[in-house]
Amino acid sequence: MLDTTDVAASARQRARLRPPATATLVRAGVIVILLAFALFAIPQLLSLYYVDAMTEVAIYAVVSLGLGVLVGRVGLVSLGQIAVLAIGAWVAARLLFATSQPFPLVLLEAGLITMAVGTVIGLPALRLRGLYLALITLMLAGAFAIVLTTTNFPNGGHGFLGYNGALINIPPIRRPSIAISDPAYYRYAVVVAILMFLLVFAHIRTRPGRAWAAIRQSEPAALAAGINTTRYKLWAFALASFVTGVAGGVYAGAAHYLYSIDFPAQNSIILLAVVLMGGAYSLWGAVVAGLLSQLLPALLNNWGVSNDWLTILFGIGVVQVLTTAPRGLADQVPKDLSKLGRLLLRLVRRPTRAEAEAP
Amino acid sequence: MPSWQDFQPFLVTGLALGGVYALSGVGLVVLYQATGVVYLAFGAVGAMGALIAWSMISAGIANWLCWLVCLVFSGVVTLAYGMIFGPLLAKRDPLVKAAATLGLLLVLFGVMDLLWTTSGGESRAITLPTDNGGFSIGQIQVTWTQVIGLGVGVVIAVATAAFLRYTKLGTAMRAMANDREITATLGVPVRRVEAAAWLGCGLLAGIAGLLLADMVALDATTLTFLVISSLAAALIARLRSIALTFAAAIVVGVVQNMLVPISSVSNYTDMTPFVLAAIALLVLSRRQVLSRSREET
Numbered sequence: 001m002l003d004t005t006d007v008a009a010s011a012r013q014r015a016r017l018r019p020p021a022t023a024t025l026v027r028a029g030v031i032v033i034l035l036a037f038a039l040f041a042i043p044q045l046l047s048l049y050y051v052d053a054m055t056e057v058a059i060y061a062v063v064s065l066g067l068g069v070l071v072g073r074v075g076l077v078s079l080g081q082i083a084v085l086a087i088g089a090w091v092a093a094r095l096l097f098a099t100s101q102p103f104p105l106v107l108l109e110a111g112l113i114t115m116a117v118g119t120v121i122g123l124p125a126l127r128l129r130g131l132y133l134a135l136i137t138l139m140l141a142g143a144f145a146i147v148l149t150t151t152n153f154p155n156g157g158h159g160f161l162g163y164n165g166a167l168i169n170i171p172p173i174r175r176p177s178i179a180i181s182d183p184a185y186y187r188y189a190v191v192v193a194i195l196m197f198l199l200v201f202a203h204i205r206t207r208p209g210r211a212w213a214a215i216r217q218s219e220p221a222a223l224a225a226g227i228n229t230t231r232y233k234l235w236a237f238a239l240a241s242f243v244t245g246v247a248g249g250v251y252a253g254a255a256h257y258l259y260s261i262d263f264p265a266q267n268s269i270i271l272l273a274v275v276l277m278g279g280a281y282s283l284w285g286a287v288v289a290g291l292l293s294q295l296l297p298a299l300l301n302n303w304g305v306s307n308d309w310l311t312i313l314f315g316i317g318v319v320q321v322l323t324t325a326p327r328g329l330a331d332q333v334p335k336d337l338s339k340l341g342r343l344l345l346r347l348v349r350r351p352t353r354a355e356a357e358a359p
Numbered sequence: 360m361p362s363w364q365d366f367q368p369f370l371v372t373g374l375a376l377g378g379v380y381a382l383s384g385v386g387l388v389v390l391y392q393a394t395g396v397v398y399l400a401f402g403a404v405g406a407m408g409a410l411i412a413w414s415m416i417s418a419g420i421a422n423w424l425c426w427l428v429c430l431v432f433s434g435v436v437t438l439a440y441g442m443i444f445g446p447l448l449a450k451r452d453p454l455v456k457a458a459a460t461l462g463l464l465l466v467l468f469g470v471m472d473l474l475w476t477t478s479g480g481e482s483r484a485i486t487l488p489t490d491n492g493g494f495s496i497g498q499i500q501v502t503w504t505q506v507i508g509l510g511v512g513v514v515i516a517v518a519t520a521a522f523l524r525y526t527k528l529g530t531a532m533r534a535m536a537n538d539r540e541i542t543a544t545l546g547v548p549v550r551r552v553e554a555a556a557w558l559g560c561g562l563l564a565g566i567a568g569l570l571l572a573d574m575v576a577l578d579a580t581t582l583t584f585l586v587i588s589s590l591a592a593a594l595i596a597r598l599r600s601i602a603l604t605f606a607a608a609i610v611v612g613v614v615q616n617m618l619v620p621i622s623s624v625s626n627y628t629d630m631t632p633f634v635l636a637a638i639a640l641l642v643l644s645r646r647q648v649l650s651r652s653r654e655e656t
Contacts, residue, residue, distance in 0.1 A: 077454055124641050131397060131453045135594060136640050142587055143633035150626040265584065266468070269461050276458070308473040315465030322459045323447045 038190055043183035051186050053298035055254050058189040061290030062196045062247040064275045065283065066240035069200060071272075072280030073209065074236045075216040077134040079268050080141030084241055086148055086263040088114040088248020093173050093258055094154045094162050103176035107192065107249040114245025115238050122237035126230060129219075138268070145265045153258035172256035179253075189250050196243045197283060204283075208235055270311065273318040279331050288329050361620040367499045369616040372574075375505035377612025378512025379570050380632075383589030384596070384604040385519050386563030391598045392536035393556035394445060397457040398437070402586030403467040404561060405568020406579050408433040410475050412569065413483050413577055422488070430565035436467075437561025438554060445553055449539075464583065471579040485572040508570055515563065516605040523601070528555055588615075591636035597643060611635055 043051055063085055070076045078084075092110035095101065101109075125136055154162030155170045179188035203209055211232040214222040223229050252258060274293040279285030292314075297307050383401060390398050408429035415425040440463050448456050475483070489503035523529035531552045534542040543549045567589070571582055592611050596603035615631035618624050 077458070128640060131457055132640060134454060134457065135397070135590065136637055138587060139591065139633040139637050142584070143630040146627060146630045266580070269465065272458070273461065273465060306473055308469040311469030311472070312466050315462045315469060318465065319444065319459050319462035322455055322462070323444065
């Protein structure tokens with residue numbers, strides 16, 4: 001979406017041709033340490049309030065991952081991902097109330113059903129490109145938000161909708177038996193998030209990832225190279241819907257009670273903003289987007305600062321990213337840090353050189 | 360099934376709302392044609408103008424001055440955005456330009472929620488003096504505001520079409536819609552033409568904001584996202600034809616309101632613009648050719 005030269009992808013391809021260097025080992029080490037920290041240290045170190053916030057981060061990192069696949073890999077912009085998340089949460093809640101299936105199975109089913117819905121919606125939408133696709137997803141999300149306000153989320157009632165209008169004695173949506181407490185559920189959410197990241201990573205590193213890169217650079221060229229563009233675009237839609245649907249299922253368990261006001265259409269816009277800010281081209285960008293959209297509000301709430309400042313910040317951020325730094329924070333911050341490091345190094349070195357030249 | 364009698368008042372509100380959708384849609388189409396920007400912050404700018412006007416009216420300032428401030432605010436903010444970010448993003452594709460206006464939308468939305476908070480359950484309203492007067496056709500009451508809504512829509516659509524057809528500035532805008540580079544080569548002051556389009560679009564946003572604040576609700580979220588309904592009309596016209604935008608806006612407004620008395624769908628009437636636009640886009644896109652993707656991607 002943002003530019004057609006894919007420096008990161010070609011660099012990665014070059015890296016793959018080389019034998020595993022120490023840089024790869026270091027990167028793997030950093031990831032393992034970060035994961036160990038996320039899984040074991042965070043539930044111990046943080047208060048319950050922040051553990052809940054980090055659960056949301058894990059969920060929204062996966063949602064951002066789904067949008068990142070569409071925006072960063074294929075160049076399709078969806079402004080309706082929160083509606084997809086709501087579909088996943090709805091399906092999961094309905095299944096959790098209706099059946100006693102194990103939780104992971106429900107997550108898988110929620111992902112698959114959301115994937116089917118997303119693909120059915122995506123099929124006609126794929127005729128559209130660029131701007132028109134973004135606008136039609138915005139329209140569909142707006143329409144879906146209105147349907148959701150009327151049908152509501154399942155709350156243990158009967159019938160297809162599973163909503164009985166009760167205001168009291170609503171049973172909470174159950175969690176898996178191994179993750180009843182909030183810290184345990186946090187770990188559960190992180191593990192699910194890791195699995196989703198691995199799934200997307202596997203896609204990017206193999207045939208579909210290469211096809212997506214070709215489509216993003218030039219669709220006619222990809223077509224000429226014999227790539228079935230429709231199939232791979234639909235594949236991207238399906239993958240994004242699947243991971244978002246699974247995230248919706250995790251959200252249902254985390255929240256216990258679901259309300260349609262938790263999924264306003266404007267959140268899709270904020271989601272696009274944070275994904276662009278985090279960096280749609282890198283998987284780290286999805287983690288950054290999750291932190292931006294969920295941890296920052298929790299922090300501000302705790303400090304008594306209005307969340308509206310954050311909305312303003314995201315607005316400025318998205319304009320800044322689009323005008324000057326199309327690769328987002330995940331790419332920009334390390335670059336800026338190394339630039340800063342070099343600058344500091346030069347400042348430290350300069351006096352010594354001056355001394356050397358003095359006599 | 361309700362009788363025709365039940366539908367009549369909704370026909371009037373529908374026409375009025377359609378008129379406002381039409382003037383918003385026309386503003387969006389003209390700006391898109393001149394600059395290639397789909398201005399998604401249209402509703403947010405109008406909403407903030409209306410809220411400023413509301414605050415001034417509450418402070419006891421003369422009404423006409425408040426309305427003027429609303430228009431000036433919308434015009435100036437839009438013009439400023441266009442002048443700063445228009446050139447920066449001029450070479451990028453329409454999707455990026457549209458996404459950047461989402462940034463302006465978020466900023467304005469945050470500011471509105473901060474300054475005119477809704478958490479206390481406060482409700483605000485702008486009542487135009489034209490609400491009280493009116494006349495009746497048969498048994499239907501028509502307020503002057505509703506007449507203005509439709510009237511402004513008609514006037515703006517006709518005036519804009521004539522402006523684009525007959526004036527020098529309008530011709531320049533049409534030329535830029537065809538090819539920005541060649542137009543610039545021919546000696547048209549591209550920046551100035553763009554500025555005119557931004558300002559015009561901003562003023563229309565202000566008018567739409569005031570009218571919608573009276574006819575629908577003075578609420579940041581509602582007004583901000585009503586732009587999507589106006590956009591639906593513009594999209595049905597594929598962001599090109601003024602006449603088609605006007606017709607689509609009236610249809611959207613009337614259908615949306617005429618469905619209200621039918622109880623089985625009355626909860627879903629707000630979906631009308633989205634559904635109509637989605638259907639129109641999908642039908643229209645059947646004839647799309649891959650190689651002609653210059654203006655689509």
